[in-house]
Amino acid sequence: MPGYAPPVGYRLLMALNGKECRLLKDDITAYAVKIVTGKFVAPGKQHCTQIMVWRTFLPEHQHALNDLAKLFFRWLLDTDDIVVSNNEQTGDGRRFWEYRIAEAIADPDYKVMIWNGIKEGDEWMHIDDVGKFVSEWSPYVWGTDRNMHQHRLLVISKVKASPSP
Template sequence: MSPLMIDSADFSQKLGLISRNVEHTEAFLARGTVDFHLPGFMLPVGYRLLKSRYGDEYRLVTTDDGKPYTAYAVKLTFHKEITFPHGAATQVMVWRTPRAVHQRVISGLPQSFFQWVLSEYDIVVSDSEQTGDGQRFWLRMIDWAFSMNYQISVADGTVGEEWHLTPVSSYAELEERWIAFAWGYDRDVHPHRRLVISKA
């Protein structure tokens, strides 16, 4: 359950093509949404930040050529098995549009949303699979977390039945010892290793 490196995620293919993005955005809206306020994020005219009424999925939606379009999407899951007895949040889907017209709006949004998740839930754990973009995002957020004096750990679920958390004391230690350990392509190993950022 840790960073197994993958080429691309299914949701990226679904949201990446404009026609499929519109179709999936329409379905997301039809299921029911509420407006969501992200502290510190200035919502530009023509965009809405929405949360699903029935799950922990959030999207930044705009209207392209009169049709709804997702410019940013993230979905959360919650669990305790890695950080027991404490609960943790994991972003299992993070996607942002490659379209240039939306870049000024979504620039910094993934980081702001991640910071909000951490402020709300205290512990964020990496997903079991990540693309290269996902890995780079996590490395940025770990670097930021060190600057905030938060706790960074590597969780290893490959030995025994329980997850073992090892604190990481610096970004230099992360680079030297843990990046190759935690991220890789071995389906029997890397899905069972995670990165953990905790406020306490």
């Protein structure tokens, strides 16, 4: 990642295929991300999805993880222009995305949307207010109905490459 230097004793490694990244210390994983790419959300434009984001809970590694998720996410947006949430519907995933959405709404270089994959015409809903995201859109995206909620995905894109509904 340009501009990122791992703390002393840590190594940031990217798999040869570019689909997995790990922050290691003495062969112990402190942070890991797996990525998939696709073109189904914004036809003709590649997007990436972090299908796995994991960080250790061990206290001795927390200093090395400060802002790493945010930096990694920005790097993904610099690389692919569009990042889409996954459909796993976990509590940790929700918290991760709520942070990313709040950061993106505050940054004029990004556009935040929800893609509803079960609606005809690939319906897009734009989000530009954190309060409205918390009160309305977050509960709309995350829920227990697998037939509905797993098809509602959050999208963050760079303004210059935003898909247009």
